[in-house]
Amino acid sequence: MSAEFATINWRGRPVRIECQWIAPERTDAPLIVFLHEGLGSIAMWKDFPAQVCNAANARGLVFSRPGYGRSTPRADDEIWDVDFMHRQAHEVLPALFTALKLDDEKPWLFGHSDGGSISLLYASRFPDRVSGLVVLAPHIFVEDVTVANIEQARTAYLSTDLPAKLGRYHDSADSAFWGWNRIWLHPPFREWNIEAELDTIRCPVLAIQGIDDEYGTLAQIHGIATRVRGCELLEIPECGHSPHRDRPDRVIVAATSFIAKNRRQTP
Template sequence: MTAPETPSCDVVEAERRIRIGDGSLFAKIWTPEGPEADRPAPILLFHDSLGCVDLWRDFPRLLASATGRRVVAYDRLGFGRSDPHPGRLESDFISREARQVVPALCEQVGATDFVACGHSVGGGMAVETAARFPTRCRALVTIAAQAFVEDRTLAGIRAARRGFQDPANLARLARYHGGKAEWVVDAWIGTWLAPGFADWNLDGVLPAVRCPVLAVHGDGDEYGSGEHPRRIAAGRGTAHILPETGHVPHRENPEGLVAAIRRFLGGI
């Protein structure tokens, strides 16, 4: 698909390393050309359970061009081009990302205020970030995010687990995560299917979100029903359903996704 027909500008890309307590993270920044003083708060991107910077594909550039904002994406520890994770993924990894990583990321990329935007489990991290930094987070965007552990989500993960029994599927993932690919898969499946994770939800943290909210979801999302965006947006913003779109809107429907985010941020 092509980029949405919206006003756009040229974008400069840069890579850098972010130092955190457990190691070094790979990050990439897309900066629209133009005076820095006129640029609104940057967008921080949080990837999904199997994702990384490279799997956002062209979405960050399109988003930066359409909104005139810097877009910052990074690989979480254990993913993509970041350092390996030192052990198992903690059960509180979603809230931990907001507590431990976001402050270091913002400091090292010069983001005083920001827009938190996350895909799938990264949407949960974006919610946690908005709740933890209410005076700094200017807006929250979730993309195919989960707000609780739903049977539909678990069924999708079990189907994916069967798919990864084919070594070719793991090999495809290794193109992005290298030798960490098996850890990435185990972290995703093992965490979500663990009995101790069954009661996880965002209900306790959502009331602390003070900024405008856009919760985007595909009508054909195989990992979650429309109850997720409704719960995230309830009393806080808008649930926007993309037609003929599954769990990965930034690859399946980039025009519709970027246009929705541009309109939302344009009103802030």
């Protein structure tokens, strides 16, 4: 499947967003939108979104956020602030949906890590525009273990071949890595917390996390369940920060069953 591009106006300039459709011919099927992690892109999902859509008999939209993949890289002077995930949820995602003529859709959002947090923030701000969420290893507050491992990632980027590896998936590895790394290690970001914002979410939510997640503890998804009525949790043993890579079959079964069940219950 080849990628296409949509253009939005963001931060005062046109930004090209790399997009890829899965099974667009399924016109009457639900739409699942996949939101990648802090160093992710369309290419880094590999064939997992297609597997989910085939199992769920759904259409899919995968895209690379600004600064990632083949989307417009960050400007040299563009430094992300503490609200960077809010801006993705409140500005970029609505603009992308408008550009793709999806304003009349109520998609399911499938988000991993930062993409999971962005999905939660979108559902909080626009509770009537989303059918449901599947979030993998989302962050709702900052933990010491997260910061410690992101510090290790910084060391690896400066001292190993990590830039070359990321360069396979991004037009600018520096754009992707430093945008993510600098804000997560920015001291004021330690106070970032979206727990209170979860109270306005009205759609079904499935929150999945690996028990061996190196970037967060189970307190993240337990915090979501405390705030979101009816939230379902799945804790997966022998699984790290990327359940869709570590235990793909378990995630696909859980996600597709969750979507099918909630579609039947929705008038």
